[in-house]
Amino acid sequence: MPVNADFQGREYPPTEPYRVSAAKIREFAEAVGSTDPVHVDADVARARGYADVIAPPTFAVLIAQQCDGQLIRDPDAGIDFSRVVHGEQRFVHHRPLTAGDAIVGTLHVDTVREAGGHAMVTTRTELATEAGEPVCTATSTIVIRGGE
Amino acid sequence: MNEHPTTPAAPATVRSAADVTVGEALPPVTIHVDRPRLVQYAGASLDRNRIHWDEPFAKQVGLPDVIAHGMFTMGSAVTLVTDWVGDAGRVVEYGTRFTKPVVVPYDGGADIEVSGVVKALDPETKRVTVELTATAGGEKVLGRAIAVAVLD
Numbered sequence: 686m687p688v689n690a691d692f693q694g695r696e697y698p699p700t701e702p703y704r705v706s707a708a709k710i711r712e713f714a715e716a717v718g719s720t721d722p723v724h725v726d727a728d729v730a731r732a733r734g735y736a737d738v739i740a741p742p743t744f745a746v747l748i749a750q751q752c753d754g755q756l757i758r759d760p761d762a763g764i765d766f767s768r769v770v771h772g773e774q775r776f777v778h779h780r781p782l783t784a785g786d787a788i789v790g791t792l793h794v795d796t797v798r799e800a801g802g803h804a805m806v807t808t809r810t811e812l813a814t815e816a817g818e819p820v821c822t823a824t825s826t827i828v829i830r831g832g833e
Numbered sequence: 834m835n836e837h838p839t840t841p842a843a844p845a846t847v848r849s850a851a852d853v854t855v856g857e858a859l860p861p862v863t864i865h866v867d868r869p870r871l872v873q874y875a876g877a878s879l880d881r882n883r884i885h886w887d888e889p890f891a892k893q894v895g896l897p898d899v900i901a902h903g904m905f906t907m908g909s910a911v912t913l914v915t916d917w918v919g920d921a922g923r924v925v926e927y928g929t930r931f932t933k934p935v936v937v938p939y940d941g942g943a944d945i946e947v948s949g950v951v952k953a954l955d956p957e958t959k960r961v962t963v964e965l966t967a968t969a970g971g972e973k974v975l976g977r978a979i980a981v982a983v984l985d
Contacts, residue, residue, distance in 0.1 A: 709877075716877035717908035718864065721921040733920055742915065742980075743908035766882065767894050771903035775928030781921075791856050824928075829948040830895070 688720055688798040688804035689763045693797040697755050702787035702815050703748045703815045710784055717741055727784075739781035745760035746774065746783075752790035756808065764806070764829055772805060773826035779819045786813045795824075802831035846882075847919040850959040850984040852872045859917045859949035859963065864909045866901050866935065867942030870957055874905045888939065900934035903945070907931075910947045910967045914980045917949070918961075925960070929978035945969045959984045 698797040707727070714724035722729040730738045757764050784787065790811070796807040805828050810820040871885050880902055883890040891899045907929050915921040937943050946968045953962040965978035 687844075706854050710879040713908075714978065716870070716874040717905065719908075719915060719921060721915055723921055733922065735922060739922045740919055741908060742927050743904060745910075746904050750878075750880055755885045767884070767890075769882070770884075770900075770934070771931050773928070774904065774907060774932045776926065778925050778927075 686800075687763055687799075688797055688806060689761060690797045692756065692759075692794045693760050695756075695794040697752070697792040699789045699791045700752055700755075702789050703751065704752050705740065705782050705784055705786040705788060707738050707784040709747075710738050710744065710782075712814070713747065714741050718741065730783075735781065735783055737784040739783050739820050742776060742778065743774075744782055745776055745778075745812060745821045746769045746825075747826060748788055748790055748812055749808075752792040752810045753808055753825065753827075755792055756794060764804075764827075768830045768832075770828050770830060771825070772828040773807075773824075777820060777822040782812075782820060786820065788812050788820060789815055804829040806829070835902070836878065845983040847923060848917065848954060850954060850961065852875070853951060853954055853961055853984065855951050855954055857912055857951045859959035860949075861938060861946065861948040862913050864906075864945040865942060866905065866909075866937055867946060868899065868937060868939060870942070871899065871901060871905065871937060874902055874908075878904060880984040898936050898938055900935050901945075903931035903934075906935055906945060906967060907978070910945070910965050910975060910978065911980055913947050913949050913965065914963050914982060917963075917985065918982045921967050923982040923984070924980055925983055926981035927979070931970045933969075935974050935975045941949070944973065949980075962964065 793809045807826045966977040
């Protein structure tokens, strides 16, 4: 089943807030091998001017991919998750994600296109606090490999 | 794998823009990735796609073997930049293409070689642009990998 091109331009309602925890930041930092103590030691983080421990630069993908799930899990979108590979990813950070943040994501489906027998879908997730402060723009292109 | 840094609280020693020159190379690193690490990343990131840990499944969907999460490669590669800058919170932009998968065999895993070069520096804003190169098995696995950080 091909990917549904009608999804291009779609914007989803803001998600329920994701609460950024110090525990998840530590777990993520350890998984990517980021040993900066700013991820695990609140005193270090505060000495650098942050409110609490901060996340590594790619942590935002965790929240963004949960937002992407709204599209990927939608049967009408026609995306076979087992055939999905990640093509491209970009983050623009307005400030670091910080423990204690409650982050709302708004998913935009920017483009849906076919190329070389594969489908490519570019999504953009705007992450902001509940109060509306922009935190990060995460842009992702997934490739849905064509069938043989 | 699970080292908990115990560095005492201290002000950040962020690299100064005055000490950086365009064309400068960052110290390269080798990142080892194996199946346990991918399971760890899957749990930490909540990306539980089976192609990253289930070998029969990966092969069934046409992949040569289990492949690393592109985001694992991207996330671990940028530690080259954050360690060099001196504060992980200084990265304001980071983007890449995933040009080739990092194939992670059960035996021995894989090594990702990461290097970086300063491509641009704005003395006004103190924003430094670093281009990263990441290879595994001699092939480039990241394309146009660019990180922008704010120096002191």
